[in-house]
Amino acid sequence: MFKLNVHSIVDVITNSSTVIYTYQDSTKEAKELLQEILNLIGEKKDVDDLFHIGVFLSEDDYYIDSLDNAEEYPENFPVDDWKAQSKYIADLQEKILKGEASKPDWMENIEDGLDYDDYRYSTSLYILPKDEKYTGLVKKMLTFLNFPSHEATRG
Numbered sequence: 010m011f012k013l014n015v016h017s018i019v020d021v022i023t024n025s026s027t028v029i030y031t032y033q034d035s036t037k038e039a040k041e042l043l044q045e046i047l048n049l050i051g052e053k054k055d056v057d058d059l060f061h062i063g064v065f066l067s068e069d070d071y072y073i074d075s076l077d078n079a080e081e082y083p084e085n086f087p088v089d090d091w092k093a094q095s096k097y098i099a100d101l102q103e104k105i106l107k108g109e110a111s112k113p114d115w116m117e118n119i120e121d122g123l124d125y126d127d128y129r130y131s132t133s134l135y136i137l138p139k140d141e142k143y144t145g146l147v148k149k150m151l152t153f154l155n156f157p158s159h160e161a162t163r164g
Contacts, residue, residue, distance in 0.1 A: 010137040035134050036062045061106035061137040066130045069098040075119040106137050
């Protein structure tokens, strides 16, 4: 499964230290881009036949930290083991992408919430090829699209 940070136009233009990630569902645009690439290479199948695509919060810590403050944990959530918690979130995301599970209410509530600075949580686009032969395509696409991910630093 591959993760793409979806940048706002502000980041591209100013590279400022303002909030540059927004919660946006960019699955439509990703599917259109992938479909165009598939058309160019003569692939007859549709994007949905070849890839699982979805949007989740950029970091599993956002889910885990929010659950730490919850009155009730999801079923089978490993309360005292942060590595197992990360795996739980990753496994759940993969099941959701594959259509094997629906996104639970608690996850949607966290995604709709605000972080400790009252900003929306940053999100990423997740792409999971259904056939390994498309893994290289997704890696190259995401390498290109994630390329401008370096934050400004002072020398």
